[in-house]
Each structure stands twice: as structure tokens, then as C-alpha cells.
Amino acid sequence: MNDYVAPPRRDAEIDLLALCGALWKHKFLILGVTLFIFVCSTLYAMLATPVYQVESVLRPVALKHLDELNGTKLMELSPADALQRVGVALESYSIRLQFLRDNPELTAALQDGDEPLEQVLERLNRDGFTVLRPDLKKAPDSSPFVGLRFAFPAGVDGVAIVNGLVGAAVERERQRIQDDFSVLLANRLTQVESKIAAQRAAYDAGKEAKIAVLLEADRLQKVQLEDELRALRQQLLVRRQNRIKQLNEAIQIAERLHITKPTTPSALGDSQRETQGSIFRTEVNNQQIPLYFMGVEALEAERSALIARQSDDFSEPRISEIQKQLALLAHNREVEVLRDRANEELFLANLAALAEQRARLEHLKVDFSKLQLVQLDQSATAPSAPVRPRKLLIMALGLIIGAAFGVGAALVAVLRRGRPVVREERSRSLALRYS
Incomplete structure (x- = not known):
């Protein structure tokens, strides 16, 4: 147990x-x-030590305030874009540092002895400045805005710092927009001038090419006509010499036949027969009568005329036509008109549109001093009590x-x-x- x-x-x-x-x-x-x-x-x-807090809120401006800038067609700036640019400027380290340097009376109370401004700004960026923006995750339908909140100890003019920094950011962004506008305007003018210069160069090249083509065509036609003229004259000379040879042969035959006056073959045969009364003879012959029937006197007269001839140009109508064409080719009136143009810009393609565009760009003016980028919805005011x-x-x-x-x-x-x-x-x- x-x-x-x-x-x-x-x-x-x-x-x-x-x-x-x-x-x-x-x-x-x-x-x-x-x-x-x-x-x-x-x-x-x-x-x-009491810490005070002030803030300034900016909202988009109405579209009418940016119409003058957008109307230039050089820049497109919407109210939301302008607000975004000012918000980026509020966060800019360089703008804040430059503002502190330009306003030593406001930063004297923030400095600890000989503390550099860079360290002061570093401390303010960490503990003092806060850029305000809507939280789209919590409130997706909230209207856009940008703000600057500044927490500062007693003895610091936080109101002047916030309002001054907001004004400096807006002014710096306005200056940047003005600089961008000036650069864009200068670039557009340079582009238009380049296009006009290109049009002029193209016109000059085209005109010179056209003149060269016309003159070359004239030279070619002139050379061809001169060659044809020489060939025709040579042909006429050979033809005249051949005619003289034919006349010499015909004269020899006519002398042997004792043909002094022009006659016909039938009349030559009847010259030995006696005839009574008046006889009318009609001779129909489809063959060419030999030249020697013209008789020695006529043949010698024609030969003397051919030998004494100085030029055969009158005997060929084509020669006068060639001389007419050569006279016309001596002066190309189209080339003279092209060279004598007084205002060649009137003949440039698209020059009127480019000149209009250049004139519009040269007279573009925007009063940036009156350009409103954002609407000051709430400015910083003196706080009634510290926040901590x-x-x-x-x-x-x-x-x-x-x-x-x-x-x-x-x-x-x-x-x-x-x-x-x-x-x-x-x-x-x-x-x-x-x-």
C-alpha cells in the first residue's frame, strides 16, 4: 500500500x-x-521659453490674372502650375538663405553669437519652417493651397520673416518667369530671323540658278543657230558654184548649137524649114527642157550675176529666220528683269507670314510687375499666445x-x-x- x-x-x-x-x-x-x-x-x-507660431496660406489665382502671359502664345501657365512653382520656391534652400542675407535685422535674434547663416537656416529648416499642402489621401476633394508655417521663440519677428519670405518667393518666381519669357522670346526671334535668312538664301540661289539655266539655254540655242547658219551659207555657196558649172556647160552646148536666144526643141528643129503665114505652135512636154535652150546670152547673163553675187543669204528664207532668232537671243529680257528686281523680298515664299510673326514677336510686351501668380488667402499676423x-x-x-x-x-x-x-x-x- x-x-x-x-x-x-x-x-x-x-x-x-x-x-x-x-x-x-x-x-x-x-x-x-x-x-x-x-x-x-x-x-x-x-x-x-515660449514658442510662437504663424503661418501664411496661398491659393490659386483666377485665370484672368494670367491671360496676358498666356495670350503671348510663348508660355502656358495655369493657376495650379503657378501655385506649384511658388510652393517649390518656398521650399528652396537658396531663396531662404538669400532672404536671410538680405535681412540681417530679422536674423540677428536667431543667431547664436557668430553662428553662420547656413547653420541658422539648417536649424530653422529642421525645427522652424513647415510648408503646408493639402493631404490628398485624407481629403482628396480639398482645394489646392500652399502655405508656410514658422515656429519661433520670443523676441523673433516671425510675422515679418514669414511674410517677407513668401513675398521673396513670389517675386523670385515672377523673375524666373520673366527670364524664361525673355529667353523664349529671343529664341523665337532668332528662329524667325533664321527662317527669313534661309528664305532669302534659297531665293537668291533659285534666282541665280534660273538665270544660269536661261543663259545656258540661250547660249546653246545661239550656237545651234550659228551652226545652222554656217551650214546653210555653205550649202548656198556650193549650190551657186554648181549652178555656175551647169551654166558653163550649158553655154558650151548652146554655142555649139548656135543657140543665142532662148528656144525650144521643136522650134530649134523647125528653124531650117521655110514657113508661110503665121504659125502658132503649142508644145506640151512633161520633160524638163535642157538648160542650153536658154541661149548663150541668157546663160552668160545668169553666170555673170552668180559670179558677181556677194552673198547668198537672200536666196534662203531660213537664213532671215535664223538671223531674227539670233537677234532675239542677243538680250534675254527675262534675265534682265530678274537682275533688275528692286524689292526682291516681295518674291520670297512665306516671307509675309514670317515678317508678320517677327513683327508680332518684336512688339510682345508683358507687364510682369503686375503679374499675379498666387492669391494671398491668409497672411501671417502676430500670434496672441504661444503654441508651446x-x-x-x-x-x-x-x-x-x-x-x-x-x-x-x-x-x-x-x-x-x-x-x-x-x-x-x-x-x-x-x-x-x-x-
């Missing part, structure tokens, strides 16, 4: 009445700790924390003296014996 005896079990519970009585006995300790922490928090709230420290909240937290620490200290003191507030009960379980 085995005997098993269960170990005793102890149940502990807190007696609240006894606990409250024990804490009451240490009420002065709790009150002292609470007062000490409360006094410390109050001193901090009273002695801590929040004295009442700090004092209330000091009171609560002091009370908690006081109660904690009292509990530690009670526990060190024993456990009077804890009640123990012992219970034994029945022993099970097995045999």
Missing part, C-alpha cells in the same frame, strides 16, 4: 480595506511626491504623474514592512491511500 499526501495549497488575496488604510498612513509621502512633481512641472511651464509650452496641460500632467509616483512610493514603503494586507488560507487535500 502506497500513501500519497497532497502538498498544502496557499491562496493569496489583497485586502483593499487594509491597503487603503496602509496608504492613508503614508498620505504625507504621497502628498509630498505629488507636490514635488507638480511644482517641478509648474516651474518648467513658467520658465520654459501648454502650461495648463503640463501642470495637469504634472499633478497626475506626481500622484501616480506618490502612490507608487507609498506601495513600496508598505511592502517593505511586511504583508499585512495579504491574507493567506491554507487547505490540505485529502490523502489518498492505496493499499
Whole structure:
């Protein structure tokens, strides 16, 4: 038989009445700790350097304020884009640094001795400046805006800093837009002038090419006509010489036949017969009568005329036509007109449109001093109270924390003296014996 005896079990519970009585006995300790922490928090709230906060809010302008700039067709700037550009300028490190350098009277209270402005700006960017923008995740339908918030200690003219920095950012962005506009305008004018110069060069080249083509065609035609003229004259000379040879042969034959006057073959045969009365002879012959029937006198007269001839040009109509064409080719009137043009710009293609565009660009003017990029919805004003420290909240937290620490200290003191507030009960379980 085995005997098993269960170990005793102890149940502990807190007696609240006894606990409250024990804490009451240490009420002065709790009150002292609470007062000490409360006094410390109050001193901090009273002695801590107050920090003030101001902010300025900008919103998009109406489209009419940008119409003068957009009407130039050189730049397209929407109100949202203008607001975005000013917001980027507000975040610019260089603009902030330049503003601090230009306003030493505002930054004197921010500097710690000989602290460089770069370090001052670094501290302000970390703890002072905050650029405000709508949170599209939390409020997707909120209207766009850009703002600048500045937290500063007492003695600093935060209102002047915020308003001045906003004004400097807007002015710097306006100057940048003006510089961009000037560069774009100069580039457009340069492009138009280049196009006009290209048009003039193309026109001059085209005119010279056309003159060269006309003169070359005239030279070619002139050379061809002169060659034809020489060939015709040579042909006429050969023809005249051949005619003289024919006449010489015919004269020899006519002398042998004793033909002095022009006659016909039938008349030559009848010259030996005697005839009575008047005879009318009609001779029809489809063959060419030999030249020697013209008689020696006629043939010699024609030969003398041919030998004495100085020129055969009159005998060929084509020669006069060639001489006419050569006379016309002596002066190309189209070339003379092309060379004598007084105002050649009138003949340039698209010159009128380019000249109009150049005149429009030369007279483009925008009064950037009146250009409104953003609308000042809220300017920075002097704060009525600091944003921190929040004295009442700090004092209330000091009171609560002091009370908690006081109660904690009292509990530690009670526990060190024993456990009077804890009640123990012992219970034994029945022993099970097995045999």
C-alpha cells in the first residue's frame, strides 16, 4: 500500500480595506511626491521659453490674372502650375538663405553669437519652417493651397520673416518667369530671323540658278543657230558654184548649137524649114527642157550675176529666220528683269507670314510687375499666445504623474514592512491511500 499526501495549497488575496488604510498612513509621502512633481512641472511651464507660431496660406489665382502671359502664345501657365512653382520656391534652400542675407535685422535674434547663416537656416529648416499642402489621401476633394508655417521663440519677428519670405518667393518666381519669357522670346526671334535668312538664301540661289539655266539655254540655242547658219551659207555657196558649172556647160552646148536666144526643141528643129503665114505652135512636154535652150546670152547673163553675187543669204528664207532668232537671243529680257528686281523680298515664299510673326514677336510686351501668380488667402499676423509650452496641460500632467509616483512610493514603503494586507488560507487535500 502506497500513501500519497497532497502538498498544502496557499491562496493569496489583497485586502483593499487594509491597503487603503496602509496608504492613508503614508498620505504625507504621497502628498509630498505629488507636490514635488507638480511644482517641478509648474516651474518648467513658467520658465520654459515660449514658442510662437504663424503661418501664411496661398491659393490659386483666377485665370484672368494670367491671360496676358498666356495670350503671348510663348508660355502656358495655369493657376495650379503657378501655385506649384511658388510652393517649390518656398521650399528652396537658396531663396531662404538669400532672404536671410538680405535681412540681417530679422536674423540677428536667431543667431547664436557668430553662428553662420547656413547653420541658422539648417536649424530653422529642421525645427522652424513647415510648408503646408493639402493631404490628398485624407481629403482628396480639398482645394489646392500652399502655405508656410514658422515656429519661433520670443523676441523673433516671425510675422515679418514669414511674410517677407513668401513675398521673396513670389517675386523670385515672377523673375524666373520673366527670364524664361525673355529667353523664349529671343529664341523665337532668332528662329524667325533664321527662317527669313534661309528664305532669302534659297531665293537668291533659285534666282541665280534660273538665270544660269536661261543663259545656258540661250547660249546653246545661239550656237545651234550659228551652226545652222554656217551650214546653210555653205550649202548656198556650193549650190551657186554648181549652178555656175551647169551654166558653163550649158553655154558650151548652146554655142555649139548656135543657140543665142532662148528656144525650144521643136522650134530649134523647125528653124531650117521655110514657113508661110503665121504659125502658132503649142508644145506640151512633161520633160524638163535642157538648160542650153536658154541661149548663150541668157546663160552668160545668169553666170555673170552668180559670179558677181556677194552673198547668198537672200536666196534662203531660213537664213532671215535664223538671223531674227539670233537677234532675239542677243538680250534675254527675262534675265534682265530678274537682275533688275528692286524689292526682291516681295518674291520670297512665306516671307509675309514670317515678317508678320517677327513683327508680332518684336512688339510682345508683358507687364510682369503686375503679374499675379498666387492669391494671398491668409497672411501671417502676430500670434496672441504661444503654441508651446501648454502650461495648463503640463501642470495637469504634472499633478497626475506626481500622484501616480506618490502612490507608487507609498506601495513600496508598505511592502517593505511586511504583508499585512495579504491574507493567506491554507487547505490540505485529502490523502489518498492505496493499499
